[in-house]
Amino acid sequence: MKGHLISVDGQPHDPTVPEVQALLDRGQRFWLDLEDPSQEDQDAVLRDTFGFHPIAIRGASEFGQRPKIDNYDDFVLLVFFGLNPAGRLVEIHCFYTQTYLVTVHQDHCPVLGDLLESLHQRPPHGTQDHVMVLYRLLDAVVDRYFPLLGDMDDHIDELEDQILVRPTEQQLGALFDMKRQLIALRKVVTPQRDMFAALLSNPDRLPGMTSDAERYFRDLYDHLIRISDLVDSYRDLLSGALDTHLSTVSNRLNVVMKQLTIIATLFLPATFLTGFFGQNFGWMVTRLGSGWAFWGLGVLLQLLLAGALVYYFWRRGWVSSDGTARPEPVARRPARSRVAPEHRWQVVHPHALGPTASGPGEGEAVAATPR
Numbered sequence: 001m002k003g004h005l006i007s008v009d010g011q012p013h014d015p016t017v018p019e020v021q022a023l024l025d026r027g028q029r030f031w032l033d034l035e036d037p038s039q040e041d042q043d044a045v046l047r048d049t050f051g052f053h054p055i056a057i058r059g060a061s062e063f064g065q066r067p068k069i070d071n072y073d074d075f076v077l078l079v080f081f082g083l084n085p086a087g088r089l090v091e092i093h094c095f096y097t098q099t100y101l102v103t104v105h106q107d108h109c110p111v112l113g114d115l116l117e118s119l120h121q122r123p124p125h126g127t128q129d130h131v132m133v134l135y136r137l138l139d140a141v142v143d144r145y146f147p148l149l150g151d152m153d154d155h156i157d158e159l160e161d162q163i164l165v166r167p168t169e170q171q172l173g174a175l176f177d178m179k180r181q182l183i184a185l186r187k188v189v190t191p192q193r194d195m196f197a198a199l200l201s202n203p204d205r206l207p208g209m210t211s212d213a214e215r216y217f218r219d220l221y222d223h224l225i226r227i228s229d230l231v232d233s234y235r236d237l238l239s240g241a242l243d244t245h246l247s248t249v250s251n252r253l254n255v256v257m258k259q260l261t262i263i264a265t266l267f268l269p270a271t272f273l274t275g276f277f278g279q280n281f282g283w284m285v286t287r288l289g290s291g292w293a294f295w296g297l298g299v300l301l302q303l304l305l306a307g308a309l310v311y312y313f314w315r316r317g318w319v320s321s322d323g324t325a326r327p328e329p330v331a332r333r334p335a336r337s338r339v340a341p342e343h344r345w346q347v348v349h350p351h352a353l354g355p356t357a358s359g360p361g362e363g364e365a366v367a368a369t370p371r
Contacts, residue, residue: 001041003034004116008130010123012116017044024049024100029130031101031119031137033112042104050075050102052095060093060104067191069198071205078195081188082109082141087148087181089188092141096134098208103137115140131208135216142220145189145227149234152178156237163241167248175245179238186231193224262313269305273297 005015008029013019015032023030034045039061046057056077059065070077078094090109095102103112115137155178159171200221203209209217277284277297288297313319 001034001037001045003032003037004113005032006030006116006119008123008133010120012120017049020045020049027099029099029133031103031116031133033103033116034105035108036106037104046095046102046104050095050100056095060095063091063106065091067188067195069195069205076206080138080141080192082111083144083148084109089184094134094137096207098130101130101133101137109141111140111144112137129208129210129213131206131210131213132216134206135213135220139216139220139223142223142227145185149227149230152181152234156234156241160241160244163245163248167245167252172242172245175238175242179235179242182231182235182238186228186235189224189228189231193221193228196221196224258318262318266306266309269309270302273302273305 001015003015005013005019005023007013007023013023013030015034020030020032032045034041037045042057042061046052046060047054052075053072056070056072056075059077059079065079067081068077068079075095075097078096080092080094082090082092084090084107088107090105090107092109092112093104095104105112119133119136155174159174162168163171196217199205200214200218203214203217277288310319
């Protein structure tokens with residue numbers, strides 16, 4: 001079988017059925033990790049050696065489930081999700097009892113290998129509760145989410161800066177890829193958070209749970225809440241970045257269309273003049289034939305009209321790259337009207353004016369006095 005087998009004293013063993021059976025006969029606590037086992041290995045270990053329930057065994061061979069915790073007569077089945085180095089989800093099935101822990105997963109999960117090496121170098125204390133082995137497993141899996149989310153946060157910031165400089169199709173594809181990844185994370189993180197909330201509300205569901213171990217599991221639950229909040233926050237950031245990308249592309253398209261419209265508008269009076277003076281009227285033919293008519297009406301007039309249009313567009317701010325007009329100088333800005341202090345009034349209680357205040361009745365009248 002492909003996997004690892006380690007006892008509570010930190011000694012590794014060959015992951016074979018005889019070794020597992022020998023540890024069971026001695027009543028020694030151990031952890032068996034199976035990576036992508038075949039159907040024959042699952043039947044030989046899970047059914048024949050441990051005697052797990054057929055429904056639990058069938059669930060271990062059918063991946064793609066949601067996070068859950070199921071209680072059976074003498075063991076608990078937990079379905080949990082971790083991450084591999086590529087950031088893809090790894091589904092882990094945990095069979096837990098007070099004396100042994102069995103994990104089954106299809107994909108390679110280096111987090112489990114690192115934890116096995118840590119248990120080999122620093123085995124748990126002899127009096128430590130066996131439930132803490134399960135805690136260390138779940139804690140190592142949960143903590144792997146934080147580096148991924150941190151890298152995603154940095155990537156989102158970089159994309160936002162790049163979008164404001166120059167939006168591209170590659171940025172849009174990266175945003176959609178991260179959004180799909182966050183959706184996949186949310187589908188597993190939220191049920192895992194709810195699963196631990198239900199577990200902490202009834203700690204007796206987990207065999208061997210103690211008051212001290214419960215504190216560690218509460219800390220694990222707090223990590224899941226933080227991860228769930230980060231996933232929701234990054235989804236909002238990605239939605240904002242997508243809106244910024246689309247808005248920036250739309251604004252740039254509007255600027256280009258505006259500039260093309262300005263170019264077409266500049267040729268509009270020239271087209272009108274050439275069309276008007278190009279008409280074959282006898283009066284024009286006989287009178288507009290000198291050099292000044294050519295240079296004055298034919299050339300200079302068109303240049304003056306084009307220059308006047310350019311100046312008008314520039315004053316309106318339509319020829320700038322961002323489509324904004326220049327701010328008016330301070331001297332040209334309209335003066336703000338100021339109200340003299342004696343013309344500003346406030347409403348006060350009639351008793352504040354003294355005994356001379358009069359009105360419709362006591363406690364009913366108000367008066368206005370200068371402030």
